Amino acid sequence: MFDRQKKGERAVLVLPHSRADGDAERRAEEFVELARSAGVEVLDRVSARVESPSPRFYIGSGKADEVAESVLANEADVVLVDHILTPVQERNLERHLKVRVVDRAGLILDIFAQRARSHEGKLEVELAQLKHLATRLVRGWTHLERQRGGSVGLRGPGETQLETDRRLLGVRVKALTQRLEKVGTQRQQQRRARLRNTVPRVALVGYTNAGKSTLFNAITTGGVYAADQLFATLDPTVRRIEDLSCGPAVIADTVGFIRELPHDLVAAFRATLSEARDADLLLHVSDAADEERDRLRSVVDSVLEEIGAGDVPQLRVMNKIDMTGAEPRLDRNVDGSPREVWLSAASGEGLDLLRQALGERLGGHRVQAELDLPLSAGRLHARLTALRAITGERVDEDGWHLSIDAPYSVLAPLAGESRGEEARVLHTLIAPESDDEW
Template sequence: MELKTSRMSPAGRAAGLPVENETAGDATRVVVIVPHLTRRGGGEEGLRRSPEARLDEAIGLVLAIDLKLVGSALVGLSQVRPATYLGSGKVEEIAELVKAEEAGLVFVDAPLSPVQQRNLEKAFAAKVIDRTALILEIFGQRARTKEGVLQVELAHLNYQRSRLVRSWTHLERQRGGFGFLGGPGETQIEADRRLIGERIVKIERELEQVKRTRALHRASRKKVPYPVVALVGYTNAGKSTLFNRLTRADVMAQDLLFATLDPTLRAVQLPTGDKVILSDTVGFISDLPTQLVAAFRATLEEVIEADLILHVRDMSHEDADAQAHDVKGVLSDLDIDPEDDHRVIEVWNKIDRLDEESRAGLFNTAARREGDARPIPVSALTGEGMEPLLATISQRLSRERVSLAIDLDAADGGNLSWLYRHSEVLERRQDGEGRLHLAVRVPPDRAEQIERRFGARRIKGTGEGG
């Protein structure tokens, strides 16, 4: 086992996690432990992702909520121990590190059972959290919209209910505390379970209302109708930086895991004059807690409904291929075919971080892929590659949509207004006889309706690339 200590200056306190004291400048001192199976049989994930890359990501998770990293360790395991996950010798070594560094928190980057968590806390004399708990804390700090806050709390409650944890300080503030809610003869665990269950039911009702509101918003956008382009990718792949580059918006774009949580929507005008709605979504990650995959499905509805998906990849990362595999797995869970090259465009980001040799190799690899499978190398930071990316988006969207020619009387304001509401008007001109000649673009499923209503004619070469 390789133990490392780190003397990093604190960047602030962590929300929702135990803190040594309440002084503003203090943060929880944390030791990061990354177990990895050293023999075959650990599954495909263990074979694809290097332990060192996993350690880097685990440290990134810790720094995402400003914990003070004071030590880290890669722990090789021949097998998982039911009582403590780690072997007894490793537990003793880590306990010495925790004591020496005066750490109040140990983050074990693995799924711990309640028994394993309790036993490790006794051995380390410190609070222990696993991967799911830390990601929940990060999501809780990042959530900004009402839906995001509710989704995080729902996932957190389900996680806590499975462990029957008794101290829920934030719920005590909201509901008056467990001690006042239990009926006669009700045990503490029963009271906890009942309280959490009641809160879950309430949140689920609120989320249903939020979902209905979102559905209305999506329906109104479809009537505009601008196509939706969704950004997806592994967390910290540069999606928000690319979003800002394309929209000139001010979205939180930091070198932090999960810098974006709630989806952000902006209208973007392409160089051709076409307008699209661009959606920035939460970053994906390996071993995303199952509670969050389910809870954030609604947040990812923008991806499910998107006309085009940009899969943003950090090509400077040593685990770029493994990260892409994880993203494709989440897309598959959303019933989206990640290999559908008509709908998914790979955007190879962060080429500004590559040396000349790596850069040349990357461009050669991209050029060898044919047709729609060809990725677009870009640097969202410097702006390199934006023109070919925008051109590809425009070309792909126009191929999927149908252009129609329509003739109207200039005085027919009702039908003209209808067309502006239900189609994208590309061209409008009036002849000397008072007739309007329009070129409009619509999704394929709306083309027949407009053809029947206006006697519209299809403009050759559109709507044939499905």
């Protein structure tokens, strides 16, 4: 056994890779950036080729000896491994190296713990950490085992420290889960309110450090923290956009994705991820200056599939063109709909094209027509007023005679919510060619 150091800020990195890895260098640099994002001082890097993982250390025993020499020479107090280790492999490495060992999942969880700011975000991080820790409680406290005996039926070992830790951990996990369910219910109510207001929802997604938060701040007044580091933003922030041709919309900034994102973290971060899953449109932000942008985009798409957001429509955004010399532009699909916007969130170039594309993708066509409502349709009249869809109005004994000018996407949901005569009149307005069905 050894005494675990509490500071853990001086690290040796272990960078496993295989012969088939074509991006080993990029992956290594990303892990170094992860370590620095956690506030770690990187003392040394040890590259380890792993074709067949060792059940004992994951890396080979010879390479483990090399890491031990580096730890001793550099006086490191933690070893960070760029791979997800089993609890047994992590424990064996700690015994062999005589320092704390943290795998890729543990490092990402540590960064999330540092960056979470909201009450919900902190709860989600703690829950993910406890679930990760639960698999690491492997016979670490047998020296504190309490014995119970003397009476018939009570002889033998009592509750071990390991069992106590597991029980206490389970109690805490249950409490956190219940609190998160309560917060989730409140968030769902807020989301339903947005749905009732029929305001289109947009979510920013992309590989971490692609510039999502900078873009969010550029098109809103969000004031979200943005920095050139991994996972700069964790907590979901939602703001309203008013200057779109389709009318108002809400946009959410979400956590950046990364390869091998811990499953416990994916499961725990329901708040941030649900913004992507429930959105009407995803703004998939990529770093235009990154040569690996196409491959990183596929990583994000795979995570979106994992969280159930794979079918949500996307508008691609190529950010940071100020670093490439490219000009802002709007690329379209064969049918003329916006497909990809090239811009720079930092300089503001191309933001007008993004607003144009958002207006087209969210609004479709505008509905400009005359609408007659009976006096009994007061609820629908109030909704149209709240949505600023009424440009002219006249009232007589027959009801309201309205001039309507609003995006199709704003009016269409009202038809599904309305009943009877209101639904028939509104359906005739937005889809007159289908009036025969009524």
